[in-house]
Amino acid sequence: MKDSFRKSMAWLHTWCGLFCGWVLCAIFLTGTLSVFREPITRWMQAKPLLPLVVSSNAMEQASAYLTTTAPRASSWQVDLPRRPGDAMQLAWKTDDGSRHNVIMDPGTGNVLDQPWGRTTQGGRHFMAFHYMLHGGLPGYWLVGLLSMGMLVALVSGVVVHKRIFKDFFTFRPGKGQRSWLDAHNATAVLSLPFLFMIVYTGLSVFYVSYMPWPMEAAYGGKDAYEQYQAELALKPPPLEPAMPSGQTAALPDLAALQVRATSLMQRPALSMTVDLPGDTHQRVRFDARSTEGDDSRDLLNHARSVTFDGATGTVLQLGAQHDAPYAGKFSHEAMEQLHLAHFGGWTVKWLYFVGGLMGTAMMATGTILFCVKRRKKSELEFGAATATVYRVIEACNVAALAGTALAGIVYFYANRLLPDTWDSRALWEVRAFLLTWLASLLHALVRTFLSSPRLAWLDQLWTTALLCLALPLLNWATTGQHLGLYLINGDGQSAAVEFTAMVFGIVFICMARHVGKTVQAAPVRKASRPVPAR
Known part of the structure; x- marks a missing residue:
């Protein structure tokens, strides 16, 4: 039993x-x-690398630009850099609902060319x-x-x-x-x-x-x-929408409100929205985004926000404070x-x-x-077609592992080789991945049926390895950025991407060498039991 x-x-x-x-x-x-x-x-x-120094009055620079450029806007939004080398994003919305945005250097306050990256x-x-x-x-x-x-x-x-x-x-x-x-x-x-x-x-x-x-x-x-x-x-119940009073008022000290918001939320206030700027009913909201694991040690990691009355500085709402006991x-x-x-x-x-x-x-x-x-030793699961089915299975194995890895690195190459100004470039990056994955299966089927699955493995593993190792060179040739420049500018994330790609390249070389040393597989031997009658 x-x-x-x-x-x-x-x-x-x-x-x-x-x-x-x-x-x-x-x-x-x-x-x-x-x-x-x-x-x-x-x-x-x-994105072009900016100086690591972020001006201490970045918020003041942003508010000064918006005050000059969009004094009658219905709302402003400022997104501060999350990491060194990032730009500051400014946006505003007019009464007709249209939205405008610019990119600003947080160190100098200069407006940067778009698209940014x-x-x-x-x-x-x-x-x-x-x-x-x-x-x-x-x-x-x-x-x-x-x-x-x-x-x-x-x-x-x-x-x-x-x-x-x-x-x-x-x-x-x-x-x-x-x-x-x-x-x-x-x-x-x-x-x-x-x-x-x-x-x-x-x-x-x-x-x-x-x-x-x-x-x-x-x-x-x-x-x-x-x-x-x-x-x-x-989330707490939403506040009633702010309605314009028609009376002008001075803007609050946004930098000082940012300091207060950071203290109240216990996280850096990285995003600010001002509704009805310059009106007596103006409101200022700061958001601290979920850290997505970068530096939070908590499992339940809610985003937080605080809303101020722009005229008086009174706290109108403090949202998503995670103080409730654990519950279903x-x-x-x-x-x-x-x-x-x-x-x-x-x-x-x-x-x-x-x-x-x-x-x-x-x-x-x-x-x-x-x-x-x-x-x-074949088990003849598919009768007379067993050998053919086994070859298809071998080809699927190649495409599932080596083919997926090959499609992944081709996705990175498509990002660097497609024209920057092409409107459909993001879509074709994904298509390059999917088409490469499909091509890897077709290649594996042809190699397996015409020669051997071992050669299909070798072709795709060696190709993937070489592309992984050459990725930093492609990046340097197309953007002028490279691993050393990332390290100098403190961009550890981009440096880690290139370093990991090279490590993968070494791993695939080892896999290809192992497959290359493997003795060519002998033809499938049939089992001793006869094929069942059909």
Whole structure:
């Protein structure tokens, strides 16, 4: 009975892991990269580097410019630099609803040319592909279905491996099938808690997309999701809109209000909005954005805001102070924060990055193990077509791992090679990724059927490695920026992107050399049992 149950779990683990593993490799690799979506976006925007010094009177410079340029605007907005080398963004809205904006050097107060940096999806592309495959609602459902399949594969894998923890401490290199199994077991056991957490929280974050009917029944079919999110946001009741009085008033000391707002919110006030500037009913609002894990150690990390009466300086509203006791209403946000790594600082982000790579390696070694095992002895699962199906599986393995990595680095190259002034450049960056991924599958199929899967692996691994290593040279040739300049200007995020790309290049070189040393696989041997009659 036990052996029969374990065999059925082994069958389920093998086939569920194989068919889900191909796309899951791409989902996990892009999700791993999306942990650092902000540094990737920063690198891909390639904004001109500004002096590191931010003027202490930057807010005064911004208010002076807006007072001169847009004295009759209905509202002003100022976004201060979040990091050294960033520009300051100013915007205003006129009575007719039109919006205007400029970019300002926070050190000198000079207005800068626009556009400021390249138009790009940046790291957002990897995040969007990770949870919807750029496929809209069908993409949501497919990723959800594959995530459920991964949970099935994880649970059945734990059942199948009787010596799972003993196998974790066992690795025998150079033993072919045994080595692949040891690598699969080791990466699976080490990352098992992380994998369960990341898959479960991913399903929890999008449960309203998978099962929208209870929410629609509770809130009504129209704007049900927006109403639900408004309740989860824990925002204070909105203030009544400020109405113009028709009487002029002096602007408050915005720099002094910024200092007060920072003290009240216990975070830097990085964004300011002034409604009805120069009117006696003017209001000044400061926002402290969610830190997205950069320096927050809290799991529940709400954005905060404070609104002042512009005429008197009285605090009208202090929002999103996270002082309430833990309650069930925080569970959705906790799941979201756990999945997106918006807590714990850069330490947690790097842990998620390593965990994601190990999860990708676990799935990759599992799919490769399937083929290595059947090269030695076919089980004739597909009758006379078994050899052909095995070749297709080999090609899918190449495209799932090497092809996804190749598409990822081509995405970076598209960012640097597409014209800066092209309106559709962000769209074609994504298309370059998707078309390269498709081309990798076609290449793997042709190589596998005409020669061998080993050559398909070598072609794509070597190409990916060379592109990763040459990325800093491309960046220097197209933008004049490079790793040394990033370090001099204190832009550690952009420097880390190039350094990580080079590390990936070295890893892919090692993988290609290993595949190159592998003895050419012998033709698939048939099993001793005959093909069942049809």
